[in-house]
Amino acid sequence: MAELVHRFKTTVTATDGRVYVAEAWGFPRDDGLWEGALVFQPDDNGPVLMTGRETTQSNFGALAYWASGLEAVYLEGALGRARPEEPTAA
Numbered sequence: 001m002a003e004l005v006h007r008f009k010t011t012v013t014a015t016d017g018r019v020y021v022a023e024a025w026g027f028p029r030d031d032g033l034w035e036g037a038l039v040f041q042p043d044d045n046g047p048v049l050m051t052g053r054e055t056t057q058s059n060f061g062a063l064a065y066w067a068s069g070l071e072a073v074y075l076e077g078a079l080g081r082a083r084p085e086e087p088t089a090a
Helices: 060-068 072-082
Strands: 003-013 019-028 034-042 055-057
Touching (some): 019 072, 034 072, 055 060
């Protein structure tokens, strides 16, 4: 079962101006390791976005430590990874 690891105080703004609150979530694996992903909750009731796996850690405490060190620039990049790709001109 997924567990909330950390809710970031800093909001992240997408290129379209939508503001998100970022959260780190952990997912336990059968082998005892934990995978971490970032979830972005929009402040306007739009769709929630989630990255793929951002890290794998040995236990929940290590995952929480990883999340506590993430800075705004990392969250901005992760939001870019979580958003659907824009069509590009050929």
